[in-house]
Amino acid sequence: MTTEIVRVPLGDRAYDIQIGENILGKAGEFLSPLLKRKRVVVVTDKNVFAAQGASLKAGLAGIETDFIVLKPGEATKSFDEFQKLTGRLLDLGVERDDIVIAFGGGVIGDLTGFACAVLRRGCRFAQIPTTLLAQVDSAVGGKTAINAPQGKNLIGAFHQPSIVIADTASLNTLSPRELRAGYAEVVKYGLIDDEPFFAWLEKQGTALLAGDASARIWAVKKSCEAKAAIVGADEQERGKRALLNLGHTFGHAFEAAFGYSEKLLHGEGVALGMVLAFEYSARLGMCSPDDAERVKSHLGACDLPVDVHDLPEVPPASTLVEFMKQDKKVEHGALTLILADAIGGSRIVKDANIDDVSAFLKEKTGR
Ligand SMILES: NC(=O)c1ccc[n+]([C@@H]2O[C@H](COP(=O)([O-])OP(=O)(O)OC[C@H]3O[C@@H](n4cnc5c(N)ncnc54)[C@H](O)[C@@H]3O)[C@@H](O)[C@H]2O)c1
Ligand SMILES: O=C(O)C(=O)C[C@@H](O)[C@H](O)[C@H](O)COP(=O)(O)O
Numbered sequence: 473m474t475t476e477i478v479r480v481p482l483g484d485r486a487y488d489i490q491i492g493e494n495i496l497g498k499a500g501e502f503l504s505p506l507l508k509r510k511r512v513v514v515v516t517d518k519n520v521f522a523a524q525g526a527s528l529k530a531g532l533a534g535i536e537t538d539f540i541v542l543k544p545g546e547a548t549k550s551f552d553e554f555q556k557l558t559g560r561l562l563d564l565g566v567e568r569d570d571i572v573i574a575f576g577g578g579v580i581g582d583l584t585g586f587a588c589a590v591l592r593r594g595c596r597f598a599q600i601p602t603t604l605l606a607q608v609d610s611a612v613g614g615k616t617a618i619n620a621p622q623g624k625n626l627i628g629a630f631h632q633p634s635i636v637i638a639d640t641a642s643l644n645t646l647s648p649r650e651l652r653a654g655y656a657e658v659v660k661y662g663l664i665d666d667e668p669f670f671a672w673l674e675k676q677g678t679a680l681l682a683g684d685a686s687a688r689i690w691a692v693k694k695s696c697e698a699k700a701a702i703v704g705a706d707e708q709e710r711g712k713r714a715l716l717n718l719g720h721t722f723g724h725a726f727e728a729a730f731g732y733s734e735k736l737l738h739g740e741g742v743a744l745g746m747v748l749a750f751e752y753s754a755r756l757g758m759c760s761p762d763d764a765e766r767v768k769s770h771l772g773a774c775d776l777p778v779d780v781h782d783l784p785e786v787p788p789a790s791t792l793v794e795f796m797k798q799d800k801k802v803e804h805g806a807l808t809l810i811l812a813d814a815i816g817g818s819r820i821v822k823d824a825n826i827d828d829v830s831a832f833l834k835e836k837t838g839r
C-alpha cells in the first residue's frame with residue numbers, strides 16, 4: 473500500500489501529512505530532512521509507549537532519542553502536567569530548532585504542542601498520531617491547549633507542527649471504545665459540507681471500525697484533506713474554521729461537567745453534541761427532523777452516545793449552559809453555535825438565543 477500525502481497549505485509554514493499502513497518504521501526517513509541535529513525528544517503516554525514504542529524506536533534508529541512517558545488520559549491536559557513537561561524538556565536541553573515528537577493521541581498532541589508553542593518562545597514539533605481521532609483531526613491544524621476548571625482547551629496557542637506521520641496500523645492496538653470516539657470526528661467532516669462522504673460512512677463505517685485497512689486510509693486521507701483546506705483558508709478561526717467545532721459547544725460542556733474523566737471521551741461528547749446540534753437546528757426549522765434522525769441513527773449504530781440518557785449521569789442544563797458560556801466562540805457574551813441546514817450543510821450561527829438553548833437542554837436532560 474502506498475503512502476498518501478496531504479499538504480497543509482500555510483505558506484512558509486506549510487507541511488505534509490504522511491498517511492500509510494506500517495510507516496512508523498520510516499519515521500526517521502521522513503524526519504531526517506527536517507532535523508538540524510540528529511536528536512529528538514519523544515513525548516508519549518504509558519499505553520502508547522507499551523503498544524507502539526518499539527516500532528517508533530526502530531523507525532528512529534541512528535537518531536539520538538529521549539522518551540518522556542506521561543500518564544494517559546484527559547487529566548494529563550492540565551496546568552500541572554504542562555509545568556512538569558516544560559521542565560523536563562528544558563532539562564533535556566531542547567533547543568528552538570530541535571524537533572519534539574508528540575507520539576500519541578490528542579491529549580499528548582495538544583499538551584506537547586502547547587509546550588512547544590511556548591518553550592523558548594517556540595520550538596519545532598512533529599505529530600505522530602496513534603489514535604483515529606488524532607490522525608483525522610487533532611494532529612492537523614495547530615490548535616494546542618490544556619484544559620481549565622472553567623472549560624475545555626481554554627489555555628492554548630496556535631502552533632503548527634513541522635510534519636504529521638499517521639501510521640494507520642497503530643490503530644490495531646487502540647481499544648474499540650477509543651476507535652469509535654475518533655470515528656465521531658470522521659463523521660463530522662461529512663456533516664459539515666460533504667453529504668456523499670457521510671453516505672459512504674453509513675455504508676463503510678462498520679468495515680472501517682472493524683479494521684479494514686483501505687477504508688481507514690481513505691477515511692483518514694479524506695478527513696485530512698477536508699481539515700487542511702479549512703485550516704489553509706482560516707488558520708486562526710476568524711471565520712470558517714469554526715465549522716470544525718460542529719457539536720463541540722455542547723460536547724465540551726458535557727466533558728467539563730464530567731470533570732474531563734473517563735466517563736465521557738472527547739469523541740463521545742462530540743457525537744452527542746452533533747446530534748444535539750442537528751436536533752436544535754430542526755427545532756429552529758433550519759434542517760428537517762429526518763436529517764437529525766439520520767445523524768442520530770448512524771452514530772447510534774456505531775455505539776456512540778446520541779442521547780443524554782446514554783451517559784453515565786445526566787448533568788443539569790444549568791451546569792451545561794454555564795460551561796457553554798465559556799466557549800471560545802462567544803462574542804460579547806453571546807453564544808455562537810455551529811448548526812445545520814442539512815447533512816453536509818452546516819453553518820455558523822452567531823447570537824444564538826441562550827434562554828432557548830437552555831430550554832432545549834432542560835427538555836433533553838429533564839433537569
Ligand atoms: N487540537 C485539535 O485540533 C483537537 C481536535 C480534536 C480533539 N482534540 C483533543 O484530543 C483529545 C482526545 O484525543 P484522543 O481521542 O486521541 O485521546 P487520548 O489522547 O486520550 O488517547 C486515547 C487513549 O488511547 C491510548 N492510545 C493512544 N494510541 C494508542 C494506540 N495506538 N494503541 C493503544 N493505546 C493507545 C492512550 O493512551 C489513551 O488512553 C481531547 O483532549 C480533545 O480535546 C484536539
Ligand atoms: O481544529 C479545529 O479547529 C477544531 O475545532 C477541531 C476540534 O475537533 C477540536 O476538538 C478542537 O480542539 C476544539 O477546539 P476549541 O477551539 O473548541 O477548543
Ligand SMILES: [Zn+2]
Nearest residue numbers: 657720738742
Ligand atoms: Zn474535537
